[in-house]
Amino acid sequence: MAETGKKDEAVGEATPHVTEVVSSDASTTAEVEAVLDAPVERGEPILQVRNLVKHFPLNQGILFKRQVGAVKAVDDISFDLYQGETLGIVGESGCGKSTVARLLMTLETATSGEVFYKGEDITKLSGRALKAVRRNIQMVFQDPYTSLNPRMTVGDIIGEPFEIHPEVAPKGDRRKRVQELLDVVGLNPEYVNRYPHQFSGGQRQRIGIARGLALNPEIIVCDEPVSALDVSVQAQVINLMGKLQDEFNLSYIFIAHDLSIVRHISDRVGVMYLGKMAEIGTDAQIYEHPTHPYTQALLSAVPVPDPEAREGRERIILTGDVPSPANPPSGCRFRTRCWKAQDKCAEELPVLAIPEVFKGKDTPAAHDSACHFAEEKRVVPAA
Amino acid sequence: MTDKNAKKVPLLEVRDLHVEFHTRDGVAKAVNGVNYSVDSGETLAVLGESGSGKSVTAQAIMGILDMPPGKIPQGEILFRGEDMLKMSAEERRKIRGAKIAMIFQDALSSLNPVLSVGYQLGEMFRVHKGMSKKEAKAKAIELMDRVRIPAAKERVNDYPHQFSGGMRQRIMIAMALALEPDLIIADEPTTALDVTVQAQVMDLLAELQREYNMGLILITHDLGVVADVADKIAVMYAGRIVETAPVHELYKRPAHPYSRGLLDSIPRLDQKGQELYAIKGLPPNLLNIPAGCAFNPRCPMAQDTCRTDVPVLHQVTERDGDVLAGRGSACHFWKETIHG
Numbered sequence: 001m002a003e004t005g006k007k008d009e010a011v012g013e014a015t016p017h018v019t020e021v022v023s024s025d026a027s028t029t030a031e032v033e034a035v036l037d038a039p040v041e042r043g044e045p046i047l048q049v050r051n052l053v054k055h056f057p058l059n060q061g062i063l064f065k066r067q068v069g070a071v072k073a074v075d076d077i078s079f080d081l082y083q084g085e086t087l088g089i090v091g092e093s094g095c096g097k098s099t100v101a102r103l104l105m106t107l108e109t110a111t112s113g114e115v116f117y118k119g120e121d122i123t124k125l126s127g128r129a130l131k132a133v134r135r136n137i138q139m140v141f142q143d144p145y146t147s148l149n150p151r152m153t154v155g156d157i158i159g160e161p162f163e164i165h166p167e168v169a170p171k172g173d174r175r176k177r178v179q180e181l182l183d184v185v186g187l188n189p190e191y192v193n194r195y196p197h198q199f200s201g202g203q204r205q206r207i208g209i210a211r212g213l214a215l216n217p218e219i220i221v222c223d224e225p226v227s228a229l230d231v232s233v234q235a236q237v238i239n240l241m242g243k244l245q246d247e248f249n250l251s252y253i254f255i256a257h258d259l260s261i262v263r264h265i266s267d268r269v270g271v272m273y274l275g276k277m278a279e280i281g282t283d284a285q286i287y288e289h290p291t292h293p294y295t296q297a298l299l300s301a302v303p304v305p306d307p308e309a310r311e312g313r314e315r316i317i318l319t320g321d322v323p324s325p326a327n328p329p330s331g332c333r334f335r336t337r338c339w340k341a342q343d344k345c346a347e348e349l350p351v352l353a354i355p356e357v358f359k360g361k362d363t364p365a366a367h368d369s370a371c372h373f374a375e376e377k378r379v380v381p382a383a
Numbered sequence: 384m385t386d387k388n389a390k391k392v393p394l395l396e397v398r399d400l401h402v403e404f405h406t407r408d409g410v411a412k413a414v415n416g417v418n419y420s421v422d423s424g425e426t427l428a429v430l431g432e433s434g435s436g437k438s439v440t441a442q443a444i445m446g447i448l449d450m451p452p453g454k455i456p457q458g459e460i461l462f463r464g465e466d467m468l469k470m471s472a473e474e475r476r477k478i479r480g481a482k483i484a485m486i487f488q489d490a491l492s493s494l495n496p497v498l499s500v501g502y503q504l505g506e507m508f509r510v511h512k513g514m515s516k517k518e519a520k521a522k523a524i525e526l527m528d529r530v531r532i533p534a535a536k537e538r539v540n541d542y543p544h545q546f547s548g549g550m551r552q553r554i555m556i557a558m559a560l561a562l563e564p565d566l567i568i569a570d571e572p573t574t575a576l577d578v579t580v581q582a583q584v585m586d587l588l589a590e591l592q593r594e595y596n597m598g599l600i601l602i603t604h605d606l607g608v609v610a611d612v613a614d615k616i617a618v619m620y621a622g623r624i625v626e627t628a629p630v631h632e633l634y635k636r637p638a639h640p641y642s643r644g645l646l647d648s649i650p651r652l653d654q655k656g657q658e659l660y661a662i663k664g665l666p667p668n669l670l671n672i673p674a675g676c677a678f679n680p681r682c683p684m685a686q687d688t689c690r691t692d693v694p695v696l697h698q699v700t701e702r703d704g705d706v707l708a709g710r711g712s713a714c715h716f717w718k719e720t721i722h723g
Contacts (some may be wrong), residue, residue, distance in 0.1 A: 092577035092578070092579060092580075093548075093577055200665050200666075202665065203665075230432040230433055230604065230666065231432065231604060231605075231606070231645055231648060231649060232432060232644060232645060232648055232661070232662040232666075233665070234648070235648035235649075235650075235659040235660060235661035235662070236661040236662075236663075238650070238659055239658055239659055239661055242658070257577065257578065259578070260649065260650045260651060261650050263650065264650035264659065297579060298578060298579060301578045301579045301581065301582040302578055302607065303581075303582075303605065303607025303608050303610060303611055304607055304610065304651075315582065317579075317582050317583055317586065318579045318583070319583075321547040321549055321550065321580065322547075322577075
């Protein structure tokens with residue numbers, strides 16, 4: 001594990017998919033706040049995640065608790081988020097994608113590793129500086145039914161962030177600001193005094209998005225924002241999110257298990273399996289030139305709503321279930337379900353890097369993939 | 384089982400079924416005249432969004448509708464030609480589970496957490512067949528083997544929480560299969576599962592269906608799942624069937640604006656579009672279904688007739704009048720929709 005303080009060395013040769021971290025030398029709170037307020041150019045990294053680890057301890061005993069193990073929810077992952085882009089993160093339940101979201105929001109404390117926001121390690125921040133970070137990174141939750149307080153009016157829900165960050169909207173302006181936000185997300189501004197139960201699922205998710213936008217954040221972490229919605233309403237919300245991204249120059253981390261939706265909205269996609277990043281690249285690299293067997297299996301399992309495109313499509317059906325993250329397999333995490341697995345896979349942990357076979361070659365398959373036996377296999381038919 | 388004479392009476396036929404719920408705020412009309420039929424060995428997919436009445440129809444068939452507040456004011460549910468709605472509770476109980484079985488969406492909440500899965504599987508044999516505990520357990524192990532649960536013998540005494548989501552859904556399938564029913568109703572069987580597990584479970588279900596030559600009613604909102612397994616599709620909207628078609632035809636040429644909108648609004652894995660087509664507006668409130676065609680406030684093709692006349696399910700034909708078998712569309716403008 002990378003030691004803290006040696007930030008720049010932590011992103012050495014082994015992980016070329018991540019850019020070098022230029023850590024800020026701000027020391028006082030005021031300096032840190034100034035760094036956080038500085039704008040980031042489009043295309044520059046805004047968030048850099050390095051060797052992030054989150055282990056949840058498993059305790060036994062009632063009076064004298066002792067740790068008997070740990071659920072390795074997120075185990076050493078690194079990636080970058082660029083200003084103005086959408087990074088999709090896909091994976092099955094239990095792969096740690098939601099824990100990543102919570103870590104980025106500093107809702108959980110990382111076991112180790114760093115999250116650099118504009119060069120500032122937010123896992124080390126506290127107090128006023130942390131508050132400033134949280135203003136700039138907001139979240140949209142999965143379930144629009146439970147993430148809104150049923151006893152608060154829509155106006156109070158969307159306006160609540162202003163209570164914590166009064167500098168964004170002075171008291172007199174708040175109601176007007178809330179109404180503007182409702183208008184931005186396509187709801188009638190006259191609805192401010194209604195309660196969440198008076199809205200449908202799609203409308204509630206719009207309220208959740210309006211709350212996320214209230215503080216003019218730069219990054220929005222979306223944890224399965226449309227999976228609870230009906231198909232015909234999903235498209236409305238996805239289109240809205242695309243529109244807002246252009247309008248407010250937002251960067252999205254879009255976490256979902258629906259690969260078609262992730263492809264639609266993302267510029268780059270990361271595939272997670274059991275706390276590790278298996279493969280990461282642009283949407284074309286991942287969907288059209290996957291090199292990791294897990295990505296290939298995942299893509300081939302997606303039901304395609306078009307019987308003609310389905311014919312001639314090879315389906316890889318994995319056997320078994322995802323192993324427990326409390327007791328993951330040695331070496332490559334995926335080897336227990338992989339049809340290519342050999343002895344090497346059990347002994348040696350594959351690093352996330354451009355596979356040897358594709359190194360230096362000018363092919364879309366030359367992207368980061370954590371597999372000893374990476375090879376390109378097209379499972380989604382060409383458009 | 385499938386000789387020519389038996390084919391004439393479908394395994395299950397639903398005729399003009401209506402279901403309503405009497406609530407404090409008024410009468411919610413959940414199902415408004417549904418007709419469909421399934422034969423042995425056939426898979427019918429019922430597709431619809433939440434509130435379209437697809438699950439309520441299934442509950443009415445199973446006879447597990449809460450009555451009151453539910454009420455079936457009219458309609459017939461014919462199982463092998465006999466109307467189940469006219470049967471006594473005792474007669475229906477003999478059909479339920481033994482002849483018609485159901486698989487529910489959420490396996491964790493459908494299984495009893497304080498009883499072992501072996502006990503729950505064996506219950507089917509003890510109650511319906513009067514087997515002893517020992518015999519029932521042997522049967523349970525056999526069933527768990529059939530749905531490919533590894534080490535069934537060792538796991539028969541495990542409790543539901545000790546199984547993964549995919550395994551639990553297999554146990555639900557095993558339970559439905561226990562008495563070798565003629566018809567299985569699967570209500571969103573894979574919605575709660577991950578994609579890789581979804582494919583496993585769907586394949587298993589399709590394989591067992593072929594093997595036992597059962598009829599299968601697959602209720603889902605996922606157009607992708609349907610495409611892989613169904614023979615024919617019925618699309619539901621606001622308690623009515625708006626389109627019926629053999630599965631391939633629906634995807635190729637939808638004949639109802641709602642089905643077309645649904646197909647256009649899903650992002651495709653093999654395409655990266657600019658903006659998704661979105662059906663405007665919201666699904667209707669069942670307490671207050673729009674007059675005329677229920678879809679008219681959201682429909683891009685709606686005219687004045689759509690706001691006043693309820694469209695019947697028209698037989699869909701080719702441009703030159705050739706009948707397209709099994710295709711129907713409840714749209715005044717189905718010709719314009721399918722032929723452009």
